[in-house]
Amino acid sequence: MNKSITELHELLVNKKITDKELIEESLKKSHEVEEKYNAFVTICDDAKESEITDSLVSGIPFGVKDNYSTKGILSTGSSNTLKNYIPFYTATVVEKLLNAGAVMVNKTALDEFGMGGTGTTPHTGPVLNPWDKTRMCAGSSAGSACAVASGVYPFALGSDTGDSIRKPAAYCGIVGYKPTYGMLSRYGLFPFASSLDHCGVLTRSVLDAAIVTDIMKGQDNHDMTSWDSSHIHLKDALTGNIKGKKLFYIKEICDIKNYKDANSTLKEHFKIFNHSLELLKESGATIQEESIDIDLLKAISSVYVVLSCAEATSNMSNLTGIIFGPRSDAKNVFEMMKEHRTLGFSPLIKRRFIIGSYVLQKENQERYFKNAARVRRIIVDKMKELFKKYDALILPVSSGPAKKFDEDLDILDENTNILEEHLQIGNFGGFPSITIPNGFIDNLPVGINITGNCFDDENVLNIAYTLEKMMPYKGQIAKEK
Amino acid sequence: MKKQIAVIGLEMHCELKSNSKVFSSAKNAYSEIPNSNIAPLDMAFPGTLPVVNKKCVLNALKVSLSLNCSQPDYLMFDRKNYYYPDLPKGYQITQMTKPIGINGCIEIEVNDKLIPVYIHDVHLEEDSASLDHFFDTTNIDYNRSGVPLLELVTEPCLHSKEEAQAFLEHIIRIYRYLDVSDADTKKGQIRCDVNVSIMDEDSRELGTKVEVKNVNSLSGVAKTIDYEIRRQTTLKEEGRYDEIKQETRRWDEESETTIHMRNKVDEVDYKYFIEPNIPRYPLKEEWIEEIKKSIPRLHLERKKDYIKNIGLSNYDAEILVKDKSVSDYFEECLKLDIDAKTSANWIITQILGYLNKYNLSITDFYFTPKRLKDLISELEKNTISSKQAKEIFKEVIEQEKEVKDFIKKNTQLSNEDELNNIIEEILANNVEQIEEYKKGRTNLFDYFVGQVMKNTKGKANPVLTKKILNEKLKG
Known part of the structure; x- marks a missing residue:
């Protein structure tokens, strides 16, 4: 199960293993990982093998984040508000994988409805990092990242509204990819902030990410924001040739001099980053530094909070317990809604709802919500302007490896805040964005991110693929410290 | 206040x-x-x-x-x-x-x-x-x-x-x-x-x-x-x-x-x-242009048109435009060159009455504007009386036939010479009655008409018959 999709496919086709054995192994591993790291909401013990076909994913087990609707299988969004919800329809991207013969073996835990970046807020409890149980996986796709890194299966679905695929991937030493907005249908993904929500995948190699996405993508008449990507072939685009490609990094984020009290971890993180840049240069790419107004970069996290909370408040208004979810016994319908929501949501989410509601109020909308939308537009325009000159943006993920559960996040200074939050740019613009592991600090993995212009997924993946080939981290499985 | x-x-x-x-x-x-x-x-x-x-x-x-x-x-x-x-x-x-x-x-x-x-x-x-x-x-x-x-x-x-x-x-x-x-x-x-x-x-x-x-x-x-x-x-x-x-x-x-x-x-x-x-x-x-073109003339525009350009009364125009399908039927009649007022009258008195009575819709009504035209032209040719026309209207619908199928049976005798000959023959056989009539028993006029009808099996054109009789009896 530590193998890649293509390797497993070969074994299946040549009958070196049977799909039944593969599923059994994956389920066994699921129970172990659940025991150790608390990564799942549901393990599908009755998962059935499917026919082995030409499709590379046929017969291969995979995991699905629990905010995807899966017919007949509990889908909770890791929230008490849906703790008993069994949908009667399956999300488009899951359906496509099932149709291709992939076998869903579990539903993975997430920060409640994707609203969190720590993996500590699922209703089933925190997900632990498989490299070090005292650390978090980051979130919100914590369970998916943990399971893929632990070798439960070669891939799992995630969702990404701020950095929910790409940061956990970095903290768990694996690949996390969210394609251009609309390349994957969101039909059946429980919404957090619709204009920022992306489906995506966590794997142990860029090739696997391309294979899975090739199967999942396509226009869906259930999602008006999806588009026809039949001309895009991600797997075929991985040539390993990036000669002449131009990349840039942002000076305000990458210059170590910007961090007054830089600790040794941060210094090491940038050393690793710079080493990756050197590798890319060796492959024939050019890399330049670009400067972006620091105020614009500082605004990223506030813009994200305002927009995502506003959309979330509205998106989650359907959670009243009247039609689905545990129904309250209160005496009238308004009391029922109130009780369901009061008891069901965690304090973190309630806080976000209050922010969302506040910024949407008539008297505040102009000042907060609309201004945030304007700043989002300015940031996206700036990036699009840069993407005219460059093939991709390359930046380190986060300020280092996975954080400890008891680490006080407030000590981060303003500048590391930008370092922690810049992946949200990818959601503002709907840009294709991929994180791959690029080194270790104290035996803990760290990641690097490559982001490109909309619809340029082939290029972004090929750059990541090329870099991955020059490093020894492809296919790695987590080893506890 | x-x-x-x-x-x-x-x-x-x-x-x-x-x-x-x-x-x-x-x-x-x-x-x-x-x-x-x-x-x-x-x-x-x-x-x-x-x-x-x-x-x-x-x-x-x-x-x-x-x-x-x-x-x-x-x-x-x-x-x-x-x-x-x-x-x-x-x-x-x-x-x-x-x-x-x-x-x-x-x-x-x-x-x-x-x-x-x-x-x-x-x-x-x-x-x-x-x-x-x-x-x-x-x-x-x-x-x-x-x-x-x-x-x-x-x-x-x-x-x-x-x-x-x-x-x-x-x-x-x-x-x-x-x-x-x-x-x-x-x-x-x-x-x-x-x-x-x-x-x-x-x-x-x-x-x-x-x-x-x-x-x-x-x-x-x-x-x-x-x-x-x-x-x-x-x-x-x-x-x-x-x-x-x-x-x-x-x-x-x-x-x-x-x-x-x-x-x-x-x-x-x-x-x-x-x-x-x-x-x-x-x-x-x-x-937008394509949609614009697909929009029909609306009721008020039609009503104004019917009053101003066709000369219908406000009352009649209002009845016609109340329902688009009725108004469309009327306009179809105009396209077929049926006299506007005649078609309006027929629609308002006969057609809507019939539709209401049997709770039918004009859209798939058997009696199409084309059939109305057939009927009205027979009327204009005086081959049928208006009373006959109303009966034919019903017969056509009920038997799902054409107007012409009923005209043959009902062909009126409107040939003046032919009618003249018949009337002369009748008068020649009723000399006594003529004298009575001339003395002042004017109600005998109907007797003569009746004789003509009897002789022609009811096909004589009543207007023409009366006209000829009048001329003959005066002389």
Whole structure:
């Protein structure tokens, strides 16, 4: 199960293993990982093998984040508000994988409805990092990242509204990819902030990410924001040739001099980053530094909070317990809604709802919500302007490896805040964005991110693929410290 | 107190016709069986997304164009957020930022006078579920959830219940002419909010506006306006005008009064924002032009035309334009060169009478304008009498035959020479009766007519017969 999709496919086709054995192994591993790291909401013990076909994913087990609707299988969004919800329809991207013969073996835990970046807020409890149980996986796709890194299966679905695929991937030493907005249908993904929500995948190699996405993508008449990507072939685009490609990094984020009290971890993180840049240069790419107004970069996290909370408040208004979810016994319908929501949501989410509601109020909308939308537009325009000159943006993920559960996040200074939050740019613009592991600090993995212009997924993946080939981290499985 | 005038604005919600709902694939149709026409989106199951029904957009654009509104350059929707058990998503998808039509103006007829009515906007949205209240429970029926709804908002430019009612009737007729809605109040397809204020006749300052919600019939609208004008005027007369607050009330069908719901300060903040799941859709000029061309002439234009250019009476014209299919039938007759007044008469007296009697629709009526033309030309040729024509009209329909099938049997003897010979022969055999007649027994005239009819087996043209007899008997 530590193998890649293509390797497993070969074994299946040549009958070196049977799909039944593969599923059994994956389920066994699921129970172990659940025991150790608390990564799942549901393990599908009755998962059935499917026919082995030409499709590379046929017969291969995979995991699905629990905010995807899966017919007949509990889908909770890791929230008490849906703790008993069994949908009667399956999300488009899951359906496509099932149709291709992939076998869903579990539903993975997430920060409640994707609203969190720590993996500590699922209703089933925190997900632990498989490299070090005292650390978090980051979130919100914590369970998916943990399971893929632990070798439960070669891939799992995630969702990404701020950095929910790409940061956990970095903290768990694996690949996390969210394609251009609309390349994957969101039909059946429980919404957090619709204009920022992306489906995506966590794997142990860029090739696997391309294979899975090739199967999942396509226009869906259930999602008006999806588009026809039949001309895009991600797997075929991985040539390993990036000669002449131009990349840039942002000076305000990458210059170590910007961090007054830089600790040794941060210094090491940038050393690793710079080493990756050197590798890319060796492959024939050019890399330049670009400067972006620091105020614009500082605004990223506030813009994200305002927009995502506003959309979330509205998106989650359907959670009243009247039609689905545990129904309250209160005496009238308004009391029922109130009780369901009061008891069901965690304090973190309630806080976000209050922010969302506040910024949407008539008297505040102009000042907060609309201004945030304007700043989002300015940031996206700036990036699009840069993407005219460059093939991709390359930046380190986060300020280092996975954080400890008891680490006080407030000590981060303003500048590391930008370092922690810049992946949200990818959601503002709907840009294709991929994180791959690029080194270790104290035996803990760290990641690097490559982001490109909309619809340029082939290029972004090929750059990541090329870099991955020059490093020894492809296919790695987590080893506890 | 100075004479008061009322200022009235209307918000009219009307369910639109379409195969499926405005954002889901569920059937858009009334059903007695609760929750039988529903898709996952209509019950807001997590992960479902709205997909705009193009037919509904087309219908809304037809209305927008017919009300002389301007259309936005692109289509977009907004969310109106509020919690209510009939609203499964917790928000309604509607149009706030860019309604499908703004700044319209139409002419309506009130007591034979034309007045302009200004349209603030018209927008496309989704209906809520319906709640059925019982003694101690309420059932939610999601069949109505997501049914396309068009909301039309007028400027405060109406001044009486007559104007308001005439306006609503006018709009209902437009919707039916455009075939975008049955606009049937009995089926609950139309719901109105009525805004009423009063002010001194010579004043320019509008009085305090009171909004009355959920008035579901035209008579209800008239009664609401009546009641509010009376209530507000009385308070003003008594010097208590400051007691009128900017508030929302509701019409209570039973007591025929309006009842306070909430004050302006308690107004719900709907926290509108752009619906992120529906990308902006450009409304291309070519499409708008194409739609424009598909819009039929509306009733008022037709009526004016019938009176001015065809010379019909106001009364007849009104009957003809009441229903588009009748008016279309009439215009088809004109195209076939049937005399306008003759066809109007036939439609109003014979055809509509027949249709009403048997509860038939003119659209698939067997007696087509072509058949009417056949019948009328026989009449004009004097081959049949008007009494015969009415009988043939019925026979043709009932036996599903053609007019000509009945003409052969009924061919009138209208050849003057032939008739002349027959009459001369009869007169030659009735010399005594002629003398009696000449002496003054003029009622014997009918005896001669009868003889002619007997001789010709009733086929003699009665007019011609009388004419010849008259001439002969004079001489």
